[in-house]
Amino acid sequence: MQTASDHSQLESEAFCPHYHKAVELIGRRWTGAILRALLSGVDRFSDLTETVPGLSDRMLSERLEELEAEGIVHRNVKPEIPVRIEYQLTARGYALGAVIQAVSQWAEEWLAQAPGHSHHPTATSPSSDH
Amino acid sequence: MQTASDHSQLESEAFCPHYHKAVELIGRRWTGAILRALLSGVDRFSDLTETVPGLSDRMLSERLEELEAEGIVHRNVKPEIPVRIEYQLTARGYALGAVIQAVSQWAEEWLAQAPGHSHHPTATSPSSDH
Numbered sequence: 680m681q682t683a684s685d686h687s688q689l690e691s692e693a694f695c696p697h698y699h700k701a702v703e704l705i706g707r708r709w710t711g712a713i714l715r716a717l718l719s720g721v722d723r724f725s726d727l728t729e730t731v732p733g734l735s736d737r738m739l740s741e742r743l744e745e746l747e748a749e750g751i752v753h754r755n756v757k758p759e760i761p762v763r764i765e766y767q768l769t770a771r772g773y774a775l776g777a778v779i780q781a782v783s784q785w786a787e788e789w790l791a792q793a794p795g796h797s798h799h800p801t802a803t804s805p806s807s808d809h
Numbered sequence: 810m811q812t813a814s815d816h817s818q819l820e821s822e823a824f825c826p827h828y829h830k831a832v833e834l835i836g837r838r839w840t841g842a843i844l845r846a847l848l849s850g851v852d853r854f855s856d857l858t859e860t861v862p863g864l865s866d867r868m869l870s871e872r873l874e875e876l877e878a879e880g881i882v883h884r885n886v887k888p889e890i891p892v893r894i895e896y897q898l899t900a901r902g903y904a905l906g907a908v909i910q911a912v913s914q915w916a917e918e919w920l921a922q923a924p925g926h927s928h929h930p931t932a933t934s935p936s937s938d939h
Contacts, residue, residue, distance in 0.1 A: 693849035693860045698909075699842050701916035706836005712829050719823035730823045771919045779828075781911040786831035789901045 704749060705778060709734050709742050715779050717752065717772070722765045751775070834879060835908060839864050839872050845909050847882065847902070852895045881905070 705711055712731045721730050724743075728734050743766060746752035751772035757763040768775075835841055842861045851860050854873075858864050873896060876882035881902035887893040898905075 693846040693851050694842060694862070695845070695913065695916065697916035697920040698845060698913045699861075701920055702836055702841030702845075702909075702912050703838065704836075705912065706832055706834075706841060708833065711832030711836060712824060715825070715828060715832075716823040721823050731829075732824070774915055774919060778908070778911045778915055779832075781908040782832050782835065783825065783828045785904055785908055786825065786827035789904060790827040790831055 704745075705775065707742070707745070709738055710746070711779075711782070713739065713742055713746070714751075714768075714772070714775055715783075717766060717768050718776055718779055722767060724764060724766070727766070746772070834875075835905065837872070837875070839868055840876070841909075841912070843869065843872055843876070844881075844898075844902070844905055845913075847896060847898050848906055848909055852897060854894060854896070857896070876902070 705714065709731065712734065713727060716727055716730045721727055724736075724739065728736060728739055731739075743752055743754070747754055749771075750769055753767050753769050753772075755765045755767055757765065835844065839861065842864070843857060846857055846860045851857055854866075854869065858866060858869055861869075873882055873884070877884055879901075880899055883897050883899050883902075885895045885897055887895065
């Protein structure tokens with residue numbers, strides 16, 4: 680049984696526009712995979728398309744531009760011959776490491792199981808070290 | 810300077826199909842917001858559409874069906890009059906709390922700032938309690 684004010688408080692915690700923007704940005708098609716690759720140190724355009732299966736040059740360009748516009752990726756043009764372009768995470772982008780890590784852990788624990796094994800034995804799982 | 814084997818090792822860490830599936834599932838349009846609402850205890854269809862601005866009945870149905878198919882949400886039909894339907898997170902869904910939390914923290918720290926303030930003062934930020 681909820682009062683009207685409980686209810687509106689619940690809703691204000693339940694929705695946050697910054698969270699909403701963040702989760703949809705990170706989860707946009709290919710963006711999550713690109714961020715993980717950048718965090719792992721892959722920094723050149725061709726290495727990024729090689730790393731992420733199915734990622735086309737066009738989609739990678741589009742996603743990198745979006746991430747630049749959001750201040751998450753910095754495009755670094757090195758004046759070598761031929762010109763070398765590197766994509767690096769900004770401080771804001773690097774801070775996404777905690778998110779990538781949390782998603783990776785969840786995926787490892789809940790998706791990397793035998794197929795059909797949808798009920799995870801939480802109570803008996805050996806959550807020993809780390 | 811990387812050897813060929815360094816390079817392929819880097820790429821295998823840089824891409825993980827389970828991670829990729831997870832991040833795109835969570836980031837699908839509206840899904841992140843729905844998960845946060847469910848985690849906050851909003852459990853009825855009409856309360857979910859009220860909580861998330863812009864979320865239509867049709868989109869919510871679609872997303873809830875996807876989340877049920879992934880074993881993340883359980884649809885609980887209570888035999889009352891009128892029938893009451895609740896949507897609850899499974900153990901797998903509840904485990905996404907760590908991801909939602911990490912995204913929320915990042916959004917709070919990096920998106921909830923004054924506009925144009927894209928360079929976060931990492932070195933001087935007061936990361937005191939909590």
